[in-house]
Amino acid sequence: MPAKRRLILITGASGAIGGALADAYAEPGVELILQGRDPIALKMAAHRCTLRGAQVTLSRLDLAQPGALTSWLDSMVDEQLPNLVILAAGINLNTRAAEGEDPEPSQHLLALNLLTPIRIAQALAPRMKARGSGHLVFISSLAGWYGLPVTPSYSASKAGIKAYGEALRGWLAPHGVGVSVVMPGYVKSPMADGMLGPKPWVWSPQRAARVIRQGIQCNKARISFPFPLNLGSWCLAVMPAALSQRVVSWLGYGVKP
Template sequence: MKRISAILITGASSGLGAGLAKNYAAPGVYLVLTARDAVRLEATAMACRALGATVVTGLFDVREAEPFGTWLIERDLERPLDLVIAAAGVSAGTGEGDRPEGIELAAMQVQANLLGTIHTVEPLLPRMIARKAGHVAVIASTAALRGLPYSPAYSASKAGIRAYGEGLRALLGPQGVMVTVVVPGFFDTPMTDRWKGPTPFMLSLDKMVAAVRKGLDARRARIIVPRLLALGSQAADLMPAAIGDRIMRGFRFRIEPGR
C-alpha cells in the first residue's frame, strides 16, 4: 500500500480534525491544516511539529468557496495531496419550547457542514483524477441515518454529506480515487460538551480517532463507529413513520449555543 505522506485536514483546531492531525503527525508527513480559530489551530500545528511532521496552516471559513479553493489548489501544486479529510463542522438545535431553528441557524449548518465539505473536496478532484490517485474522507454522522427532531438542520447537513460521499465513491472509484464516508456517533469533543441529553455508546476522542485512522489506513468505503448506535438509527428509519417519530421524540436533548 502506498505510504500516505501529504494530508489535508479541515477543522483541525479541535475535535476529530485536531485528533487526526496529531495521530498522523510523524517524521516525513506533510500536514496541511485549516480552521477558523488561529490560536487553537496553531496549538494543533505546534503539537504536530513536535511529533516530527511538516505543517502548513491556513485560516479559512469553509463556507467561503473561492479563496479557500484557490489556496487548496496552490497547496496541491506544491505537494500533491494523498489524503483529504473534510472534518470541519458545526452544530446547533431547536430553541426553548421546541421552536424551529430558524432560517439563519439552519442555513449556517448546511453551509458549514455540507457546502463546506463540497468546497474542500471539489477543487482537488480534477487533480486527483488526473493522477489516478488520492483518498477523500468525508465526515457524516449517525444523525445522517435518521433525522433528529431537536437538530433537524444538522441532521440534514450530515445526511447530505453522507449521500455526497456515497455518490462520489461510486463515480470516482473507476478513476483511481477512493472515497470513505465516516459515520461517527458520540465522542468526547467540545461540540459534544454542548449536547445536553443522552449520549449512548459514547467514546473517548482517542478511541474515535483510532477507529477512523484504522479504517482510513484500510481504505474502507465506510467507517461506522459505534455500529450499535447506527443500527438503532437505521431501525428507527425503517419503522412506520409514526412509530419512528415517537421514538425519536423520546430521545430528548438540547444543544447549547456555540460559535
Template sequence: MSPPAFPASVLITGASGGIGGALAAVYAEAGRTLVLQGRNALRLAELAAFCETRGARVLTQVLDLRDRVALADWLRTLCAQEQLDLVIVNAGLNTHVGPSGAAEGWPEVQDLLEVNVVAAWATVNAVLPAMRLRGQGQIALISSLAAFYGLPVAPSYCASKAAIKVYGEAMRGWLAAEGIRINVVMPGYVESSMCRAMPGPKPFLWSAERAARYIRRGLERNRARISFPFPLNLGTWFLSVLPPTVSERILRLLNYGG
C-alpha cells in the same frame, strides 16, 4: 491502483475542533506533511507545534470556509504545491431547536449549510482534479450517525449530514474505477464542545482520540462506511428502516424531542 499504505500528505479541515485535532495527532509522524485548516488561530498553532514534535511537517491555514472564493484560491494553490494523498473533510457546525421548541435561527442555519455542505463539496471539487490526473487519492467525508434518521432536536444538522452521506456514497461509486477512494465517516457522540452543546442524551460517548484511531483504521482498510460506535450505529440504522411512526415513538421514549 491502491491508495498509498503511508499517505505522505494529509489535509484536514476543521483541525482546530475536537475530532479534527485528534485526527491531526494520530496522523502526525515523521515523513508526513500535515495541512491543517481551522478558524481558531491559537488552537491551530498549538496543534501544529504538537504535531511537529512528532516529526511531521505542518502547514496551517486560518480560513473561514464560508468564504468560498478564498477557499477555492487556497486549495488551488495548495494542490499546485503539494500532492495530497488523503483529504479529510471534517469541518462542521451544529445548530438545534431551542428551549421550549424555539425554532433554529435562520442565520445559524445558513452558516451551518455553508460549512457542512457547500464548503465540504467545494473542498472535494477543488482537490479532485489533481487526484484524477494522477489516478490516485483518498477523500474522507465526515458525516454522522444523525444522517440515518432526522432527530427532532437538530433538523438542520441531521439534514446536512445526510447530504454528505449520500454525496460520498455517490462519489465513491463514480470514482472507484479511477483509483480514487471515497469514504463516508459516520461518528456517533464524540467528546467535543460541539457535542456538549447538542441537546438530548449522548449514549456510548467516545473520546476524540478513540474516534480518530478508529477512523484511521477504517480509512487504511478503505471501508466505504466507517460508522461507530456499536450498537448505536445499528440502532440509528434501524430507525431509518422501521416504519416512521415506530421510529418517532422510539425517539420520544429516548427523550430526543418530537
C-alpha cells in the same frame, strides 16, 4: 533526491476529531495542512504534530467563503496535490422548542457542513482522478441515518454529505481514488456537550481517530461507530417513520412545546 513527503489536508483541525486525526497522522515523512477556526487550538495541534516529526502548515481560512476557498485550493495544488483529504470542519445548531431554528445560523451551518466539503471535493477529485490516486474523507454523523428533532439542519447536512460521499466513491473507485464516509456517534467535545438529549456510548477523540485511520487505511466505504448506536440509528432509518418518531421522542430527543 529527497523522497516526496506525504501531504495530508485536514479541515476542522482545531476541533476534537480533527485535532485527534492530526495527531494520529503526525510522523516523519508527513506534511500536514491544518485548517481550523480556533487559533489557540490550531497552534497547539501544530506543536504536538511537529514534536512527532511532521511538517505542519496552518490556515485559518473561512471555509464558507467560496472565492477564498477556491483560491486557497488552487494555490495548494499548484505546489502538490494532497494524498489524503479529511473534511472534518463542522458546526451544530440546536433548535428552540417554540420558534424552531434561526434561518441565518441554519444557512451558515449548511454552507459549512454540506456545501464546503462538496466544493473542496469538486476542486480536488478531478485532479486525484487524473493522477490515479488519493483519498477523500467526509465526516458525516449517525444523525445522518435519521433526522433528530433537536438538530434538523445538522441532521440534514450530515445525511446530505453521507449521500454525496457514497455517490462520489462510485465515480472515483475505478480510477484508484478512495472515498470514505465517517459516521461517528458521540465524541467527547464542546460541540457534543452542547447537543440536546442523552449521549450514550461517548468515545474519546483519540479512540475515534484510531478507528477512523484504520478504516481509511482499509479504504472502507463507511466508518461508523459505536456499533450499538449505529445499529439503533440504522433501525430508525428503516422502520416506519411514525414508529421511528415515537421511539426518538421516547428516548429523549423530542422537542417539548
